[in-house]
Amino acid sequence: MNDTPQAMTIAGTDSSGGAGMTADLNTFSAQGVYGANIVVSVTAQNTCGVQKVQMITPDMIMAQLSAVADDLKIRAVKTGMLGDTATVETVAKAMTKFNFGPLILDPVMVAKGGAQLLTDEAVSAVKTLLMPLVTLVTPNLPEAEVLTHLSIKTTDDIMLAAQQLQTLGAKNVLLKGGHGDAPIVLDYILLADGRHFWLRTKRFNTARTHGTGDTISAAITAQLALGHDLETAIIAAKTYVDATIRDGILVGHRYGPLNHLAQSTIKNQPEVIYDI
Numbered sequence: 001m002n003d004t005p006q007a008m009t010i011a012g013t014d015s016s017g018g019a020g021m022t023a024d025l026n027t028f029s030a031q032g033v034y035g036a037n038i039v040v041s042v043t044a045q046n047t048c049g050v051q052k053v054q055m056i057t058p059d060m061i062m063a064q065l066s067a068v069a070d071d072l073k074i075r076a077v078k079t080g081m082l083g084d085t086a087t088v089e090t091v092a093k094a095m096t097k098f099n100f101g102p103l104i105l106d107p108v109m110v111a112k113g114g115a116q117l118l119t120d121e122a123v124s125a126v127k128t129l130l131m132p133l134v135t136l137v138t139p140n141l142p143e144a145e146v147l148t149h150l151s152i153k154t155t156d157d158i159m160l161a162a163q164q165l166q167t168l169g170a171k172n173v174l175l176k177g178g179h180g181d182a183p184i185v186l187d188y189i190l191l192a193d194g195r196h197f198w199l200r201t202k203r204f205n206t207a208r209t210h211g212t213g214d215t216i217s218a219a220i221t222a223q224l225a226l227g228h229d230l231e232t233a234i235i236a237a238k239t240y241v242d243a244t245i246r247d248g249i250l251v252g253h254r255y256g257p258l259n260h261l262a263q264s265t266i267k268n269q270p271e272v273i274y275d276i
């Protein structure tokens with residue numbers, strides 16, 4: 001029997017199944033990777049918004065992490081919603097104690113419907129405790145603004161923000177460009193060795209984008225667990241998330257979930273641009 005590639009998500013649940021841990025696990029499966037899941041919060045949520053959040057105790061979070069570390073061979077790990085300072089501290093502690101492979105930090109702060117998923121206080125814990133441990137950080141534009149205190153309007157601002165995120169300790173940066181309404185979507189990647197590039201796709205004119213950020217970071221994590229290098233992993237993940245939006249499904253009434261069973265095709269690969 002082959003050694004099945006295993007990845008792990010540390011995140012919150014979404015009762016409607018579109019974002020958070022469910023999006024991560026569906027993505028892992030779609031990429032052919034086995035998924036372990038550390039639940040840090042339970043949310044009552046649907047495509048219209050988040051109604052209620054219940055955090056899990058640090059002790060229970062650590063027990064889940066220990067249980068996985070004792071038995072599985074995790075090759076890459078991602079974090080999603082972390083919620084509060086105690087959770088960030090627990091996760092940071094576990095990341096130095098156990099070897100789960102490269103850490104992908106998706107610094108989830110606000111849900112598509114507007115609910116806050118990370119306290120203001122916890123933002124500084126993310127910056128000081130987690131960022132130095134991170135292989136790749138994947139903020140969207142508003143999250144990058146909070147982490148860097150920059151106002152990000154232009155492509156130059158995006159490049160500067162990515163550099164600042166590296167000075168906080170993240171080795172590599174993916175700045176996601178899904179927010180806004182320009183007809184072209186640009187994601188920016190700054191690698192540890194200073195190389196950088198943009199991924200350009202056309203914007204799908206749809207509100208069915210619940211969990212796009214979770215999905216791209218989970219797809220990157222899965223690709224790393226499969227043994228691909230980071231650049232290849234990011235391009236494959238972007239191609240996949242594009243397909244999951246393109247082949248949309250009709251679930252719920254507002255920010256509908258993605259189609260995690262969608263197939264990536266050569267035709268929907270992003271354009272890679274080095275100079276903008």
Ligand SMILES: Nc1ncnc2c1ncn2[C@@H]1O[C@H](COP(=O)(O)OP(=O)(O)OP(=O)(O)O)[C@@H](O)[C@H]1O
Pocket residue numbers: 019110111112139140141176177178179185186187201202203204205206209210211212213214215216238241242245
């Ligand atoms: N309407 C769209 N059309 C094409 N690509 C999109 C669209 N919306 C998001 N994306 C892509 O999805 C990925 C996630 O980007 P986004 O900026 O939406 O993340 P996010 O805000 O963290 O998502 P969420 O909070 O819903 O998890 C990026 O690669 C982005 O380019």
Ligand SMILES: Cc1ncc(CO)c(N)n1
Pocket residue numbers: 011012013014019020021043045080081108110111112117210211212213214
């Ligand atoms: C639990 C959870 N994690 C992340 C997001 C962001 O997509 C969400 N809406 N809910």
